[in-house]
Amino acid sequence: MDVVLGGSQKCLSAPPGLTFLSISEDAWKCMENRKAPIRGFYTNLIKWKQMWYKDRIFPYTQPVSDIFGLSEAADMILEEGENVYIRHSRISRAVRETLKEAGFKVFPKNGAEADTVTAFYIPEGIDDEKFRRHLWERFNVMIAGSWGKLKRRRG
Incomplete structure (x- = not known):
């Protein structure tokens, strides 16, 4: 799979609002080699990749309460196990x-x-x-x- 997208409210019993994203090298290459420009800031994953991996800048306020909710949901899953x-x-x-x-x-x-x-x-x-x-x-x-x-x- 080249792109996998998930939401915190799906299967994890965490509050909605967080997204998980995994992008393969092939998908990155496809985005980098596209002919048409990517419109907008939030839809341009190449800019996001550079900001996070190169510059270590996160471009908006973190949803801290959602992250705490996800952490608790993960703890509950680990506690219950398989x-x-x-x-x-x-x-x-x-x-x-x-x-x-x-x-x-x-x-x-x-x-x-x-x-x-x-x-x-x-x-x-x-x-x-x-x-x-x-x-x-x-x-x-x-x-x-x-x-x-x-x-x-x-x-």
Whole structure:
């Protein structure tokens, strides 16, 4: 993989607001050899690389509270150990199986699922907003909707 991007709120149980970024040498070379200039400061990773690795300048105020939150989340993961993965896998499997037993079509197909996100299609004729509100009000379960062509069709 040439570029890997992650967020602190995904899988780590840390507050949202931090991004993790890994860039391969090939990706750096591609950016350095591009013909069109990179517009803007925040989108120009070449400038960021120079500022941090060469000049040791960090160009904005550090989100200290987010970093403390990430540190605590990392400590909790290290304390729980590999059980973190086992717990996520067990719960996600149970959620998918329960949805299937209730007649929902789970997405993606078997073998391509993630243990941190479960998506399913809302059957035709069911209002997804009312369905999600019912889950929240009756069972204290919050699920996100979808967007684009799948808006109102997938939970």
